[in-house]
Amino acid sequence: MQARLRRSAALLAGALIPLSLLTGQPAGAASADPMTDAFARAAATYEVPRDLLVSLAYSETHLDGHRGQPSASGGYGVMHLVSNPVTHTLERAATLTKQPVSALKADAAANITGGAAVLRAYADELGLDAKARKDAAKWYQAVAKYGGASSPEAARLYADTVYDLMAQGIRATTPEGEAVTAAPQVVEPERGSYAKAQELGKTNTLAAAVDYPGATWAAAHSSNYAVSNRPTSDAIDRIVIHVTQGSYSGTIDWFQTGPRPNPTSAHYVIRSSDGAITQMVREKDRAFHAGDYNRRSVGIEHEGFVDNASWFTDAMYRSSAALTRNIADRYGIPKDRAHILGHSEVPGADHTDPGPNWNWTTYMNYVNGGTGPTNPHTAESVCGTGFKVIDSAALGTAGTVYLTYNSTTGYNCVATIKKTQLGTASATTAYLEVEGQTRITDTGNFAYYAGPVRANAADKCVRWGGKAGASTYDSPSEHCG
Numbered sequence: 001m002q003a004r005l006r007r008s009a010a011l012l013a014g015a016l017i018p019l020s021l022l023t024g025q026p027a028g029a030a031s032a033d034p035m036t037d038a039f040a041r042a043a044a045t046y047e048v049p050r051d052l053l054v055s056l057a058y059s060e061t062h063l064d065g066h067r068g069q070p071s072a073s074g075g076y077g078v079m080h081l082v083s084n085p086v087t088h089t090l091e092r093a094a095t096l097t098k099q100p101v102s103a104l105k106a107d108a109a110a111n112i113t114g115g116a117a118v119l120r121a122y123a124d125e126l127g128l129d130a131k132a133r134k135d136a137a138k139w140y141q142a143v144a145k146y147g148g149a150s151s152p153e154a155a156r157l158y159a160d161t162v163y164d165l166m167a168q169g170i171r172a173t174t175p176e177g178e179a180v181t182a183a184p185q186v187v188e189p190e191r192g193s194y195a196k197a198q199e200l201g202k203t204n205t206l207a208a209a210v211d212y213p214g215a216t217w218a219a220a221h222s223s224n225y226a227v228s229n230r231p232t233s234d235a236i237d238r239i240v241i242h243v244t245q246g247s248y249s250g251t252i253d254w255f256q257t258g259p260r261p262n263p264t265s266a267h268y269v270i271r272s273s274d275g276a277i278t279q280m281v282r283e284k285d286r287a288f289h290a291g292d293y294n295r296r297s298v299g300i301e302h303e304g305f306v307d308n309a310s311w312f313t314d315a316m317y318r319s320s321a322a323l324t325r326n327i328a329d330r331y332g333i334p335k336d337r338a339h340i341l342g343h344s345e346v347p348g349a350d351h352t353d354p355g356p357n358w359n360w361t362t363y364m365n366y367v368n369g370g371t372g373p374t375n376p377h378t379a380e381s382v383c384g385t386g387f388k389v390i391d392s393a394a395l396g397t398a399g400t401v402y403l404t405y406n407s408t409t410g411y412n413c414v415a416t417i418k419k420t421q422l423g424t425a426s427a428t429t430a431y432l433e434v435e436g437q438t439r440i441t442d443t444g445n446f447a448y449y450a451g452p453v454r455a456n457a458a459d460k461c462v463r464w465g466g467k468a469g470a471s472t473y474d475s476p477s478e479h480c481g
Contacts (some may be wrong), residue, residue: 035063035078035178038109042116048123049136051182053116055166056143059158060247063172063180064308068106071305072245073254076105079115080247086257087148089118096121119146136166140189149253152197153218158249160199163189164273167454168384175308184386184409186454200252200278212323214423214447215268215279221258224265226286226294236283236331238297239324239340240290241363242266243311243353248276248303255280263288266299268323272311275319275376275448283327290346298327306355317359318376321366322423328367335368375422375448379404383413383452390479391464398469401430403462403479410458412479415451416466423447429467435460435477443467 031037039057043050057063060080061071070076074084081090081104093114094101103110122142123133132138140159147158169184200218210217230236244251248271255265265287269278281287289299300320304311324340333339337360343351379389379402387404394400399418406413416430425445432453433439442450450466461480465473 033178033180035108035112035174035176036180038112039180041109042113045113046116046120047130047133048116048119049134049139051166051170051185052136052139052143052162053112053119054170054180054182056119056146056162057112057115058170058172059162059165060250061305062308062310063174064305065106065108065111065175066305066307071250073250075246075250077111077115078108079111080250081105081111081114081118082148085260086150089146089148090114092121093118115146119143122146135187136185137187137189141192141194144194147249147253149249150257151253152194153200154249154253154256156191156194156197157200157252158247159189159191159194161247161249161273163187164384169386171385172310184384184406184411186409186411186456210279211283212268212277212279212326212423213425214319214323215277218252218256218278218280220255220265220280220287221263223259224255224263225281225288228284228286228295230284230286230295231331234286234295236296236298237333237339238293239327239333240293240297240299240343240346241320241341241354241358242289242299242301242343242351243306243355243358244269244301244303245305245353246303248272248278251301251303252278252280265289266301268299269301270303270316270320270323272303272313272316274381275313275315277319277323277447290343291348293346300324302354306353306357309357312358315376315381317363318366318374321363321369322374322376324367326423335364337364340364340367375417375419377417377449379413379415379417379451382415382417382449383454387411387413391475393465393473393475394471395466395468395473396471398471399428399466401464401466401468401473403432403464403475405457405479410456411454412457412462412464413452413454414464414466415449415453416468417449418446418468420469426469427467429472431465432457433463435462435480439463 057078061078065077075082083090096117099110104114122145144155144159149155167186170182266289267281267287286294287299343353383404386406390405391403401416404413414430414432428446428450429443430451430453431441434455434457440453459481461477464475
């Protein structure tokens with residue numbers, strides 16, 4: 001106990017080390033890269049892997065502190081330090097760093113320091129020693145706890161998102177124009193007890209529960225919606241577009257939490273990075289998302305913040321448009337802006353989403369762009385930043401399996417991209433086998449793709465392949481070195 005107290009005291013003292021001592025800059029000098037320096041300082045002070053810290057922040061906010069304004073769940077700053085009735089990481093950061101709450105909310109450097117302090121405290125609770133703290137794989141359970149999820153499934157989704165981003169690498173620009181980067185770093189996270197948690201957003205174990213075949217199911221808390229019998233009880237003639245003002249995993253967890261004073265939900269939540277869709281309320285039931293329009297509409301939430309256009313990816317637009325088109329066709333809703341509208345356009349609404357950065361022209365073009373959806377994903381978007389296609393093989397008309405390579409990390413990655421049954425979970429496989437190593441396979445019923453399957457293959461031959469529909473491809477041993 002005394003050793004732990006001494007260590008905590010040292011950490012608190014370290015949090016107050018002048019920035020100039022850690023960056024090598026003269027005291028009082030303005031940094032050309034203040035956020036980059038802040039991440040370096042916080043990582044060094046609290047012995048948190050720097051790229052993991054950046055990836056966590058990017059997953060939460062895309063490194064946008066939103067001028068000290070809170071997210072929908074009460075999170076502040078680039079590290080999304082939360083203050084709400086359930087989660088109090090903001091207050092804990094203030095205790096650990098001796099920084100005032102006002103600074104933690106509005107000052108990026110203080111906020112990053114606070115986030116690192118909280119993450120390190122979770123690592124200490126897990127018993128990570130100095131050697132373990134140098135290994136990003138061993139921080140998985142601390143990252144999962146940082147997300148504040150109310151269920152193991154949501155916590156795993158949160159942590160997996162952070163580690164996927166770290167594998168892809170980060171190249172982001174802050175609102176002030178500073179470039180912040182993290183090199184791609186693929187690790188096999190040690191999930192501990194979270195390994196047994198359902199992998200939300202990957203497989204649909206309750207296919208009968210969803211109204212849209214491309215969605216996975218995660219039920220909202222029963223207090224956050226009203227059981228109904230639509231369209232028998234109320235005609236469905238509108239689709240309402242929302243922006244979450246928070247992260248994908250955080251929104252799913254928020255809708256699963258209750259009861260609370262202001263119950264909230266939507267029928268669907270869509271992820272920014274790849275367009276993954278989670279259904280949380282059956283369309284027959286009334287989600288609480290649009291006031292008087294709850295009875296007549298289906299609500300679709302999109303991960304992100306209204307004031308940051310980087311969240312609104314082409315994958316998100318295409319995936320959402322395919323969902324909207326499917327809903328409109330099933331209920332006979334005209335595919336126009338009078339019937340597909342933003343939350344801000346609902347009569348009596350006091351919200352601004354989806355905001356000025358939502359591209360309605362692009363979105364409605366996709367909604368009306370054909371008789372069926374196109375795959376919003378590519379092998380390079382699935383495998384991540386730095387991966388380039390070096391080989392491919394057609395799987396009949398059902399899809400294509402791709403081999404990609406990242407020349408910076410030496411990793412290969414395989415992804416099978418579907419061309420048919422898009423949005424419908426169907427058997428799809430991708431695999432990669434590095435010479436002398438065990439084959440790695442991703443197989444299951446997937447809506448858009450199988451993979452990514454990544455492995456370090458620098459200077460080694462590989463076998464790779466996949467399956468979609470009735471077609472299979474198995475490569476010979478090739479691409480040696």
